Amino acid sequence: MGKVGTGWSRTVSSQIRKQLDSVVSPKSKLTRPIRKPKATWVEPKFYADVEYRDITSEGLLRASSFKRLSRNDKS
Template sequence: MEAWQKIKVVQKGKFPVVGFIKDPSGVAALYLGKKEGKDLVYMGKVGTGWSQTTSAQIRKALDTVVSPKQKLTKTIKKPKATWVEPKFFADIEYRDITSEGLLRASSFKGLSKGTRRS
């Protein structure tokens, strides 16, 4: 008898943080983008993978780069969002990218300050 094995493929990526949703002590979710040529496109959000402590640290970092308007090339409607300059990058593990171009089953693994590359 043959046994089927389900193997989950986990992909990793670094995505610029373009906004976040506040929660009382930190962040409830991060909105992520991706550079495509000169464009910054929306890639979806991540709302899991951090502790309360990490959440508070993320919030502290992002509060330093808050922007009055979103930096995405094509604006999206997210009434709860606090927009930020895309200076921080989230290390994300995800399963897939949907047909709409959004991350599927994403989980946060870390935050790093971006370096400018032209």
């Protein structure tokens, strides 16, 4: 639904990377293929809490801000 351009620091970014590195997958888990040759795919074990003001007519988040990465214990 778009990109989140604010809400984290270098420290938080490093912590997120460490968490995601623990669940790297050899291939995408998406149902529809996307062409991203340099992508690093991960198992869907986390979700991002994102705050936003609105959703645009194109279905994108407006004024989005990252809050935290949480583990999805149901996956």
